[in-house]
Amino acid sequence: MSAGLDGVLGRPKAEWTPSRDAYLVELFIEQHNLGRTAYNEYKNVIRSVTHDFNKKFGTNLEENQIKNRYNVMKKDYGIVKALLSNTVCRMVVADDKVWDSYITVRSEARPFRRKSFPLYKQMSIIFEGERANGKKLASQIPRIQFEHCYREANRSADMLARMGANQSSSFSLHSSPPEDVKPLLEFDNSELYLNRRYPITLVNF
Structure with a gap:
């Protein structure tokens, strides 16, 4: 070589x-x-x-x-x-x-x-x-609790999780929000919300 x-x-x-x-x-x-x-x-x-x-x-x-x-x-x-x-x-x-x-x-x-x-x-x-x-x-963290949250309720966290899953390094530290996350944070700050649609199965009696 x-x-x-x-x-x-x-x-x-x-x-x-x-x-x-x-x-x-x-x-x-x-x-x-x-x-x-x-x-x-x-x-x-x-x-x-x-x-x-x-x-x-x-x-x-x-x-x-x-x-x-x-x-x-x-x-x-x-x-x-x-x-x-x-x-x-x-x-x-x-x-x-x-x-x-x-x-x-x-x-x-x-x-x-x-x-x-x-x-x-x-x-x-x-x-x-x-x-x-x-x-x-x-x-080891006192009073820690994990709860499921739909991605529509916290799209910023969802984006960070996706970025982490695709990165090659095992640890990343950001001094400011990544560019892909900034518009999501702005949306959160606007206090608007997103609806989540569920499929409905109609049952005939």
């Missing part, structure tokens, strides 16, 4: 191999075992992992490059988890008709049609642990 530039100020391009990916996952598992995750010490985790990774391979990667690889792994893990049918060999097994049908709906799964995902079990420690820590964090 030849060296290149990452396109940012002549930064050396990160070269990822199976052995490097495996060691990177191992480093994140070590951080997880120390109780440091993306939910509580994300910056410190990335900084520590970057240092140890560069020391191991004699590279000079930046924290953003490690963070980007982490996000790619997290995305791939989510894709494989959604379609995994053979957890023994870490490879999805299905006939061509099933694959063709699935890829029509979920095109992002195409790369895994002929490719194994050997680090699935190890990645589950990291990413499933993140979800568990998120639930644990919520449980």
Whole structure:
């Protein structure tokens, strides 16, 4: 694999191999075992992992490059988890008709049609642990209560949730409302409301 530039100020391009990916996952598992995750010490985790990774391979990667690889792994893990049918060999097994049908709906799964995902079990420690820590964090907040709310009642929150589901990073902090949310906030401030329509089934007696 030849060296290149990452396109940012002549930064050396990160070269990822199976052995490097495996060691990177191992480093994140070590951080997880120390109780440091993306939910509580994300910056410190990335900084520590970057240092140890560069020391191991004699590279000079930046924290953003490690963070980007982490996000790619997290995305791939989510894709494989959604379609995994053979957890023994870490490879999805299905006939061509099933694959063709699935890829029509979920095109992002195409790369895994002929490719194994050997680090699935190890990645589950990291990413499933993140979800568990998120639930644990919520449980530590006093008097917290979750209630269902129709999207028409809070379209701003609905838009933020959609944006979060589609973003590659695990955490985003906004100093001001995103552009897509601003008009929704203005609508909320107008004190107008939206009706929600329900289908009605007529019954003849």
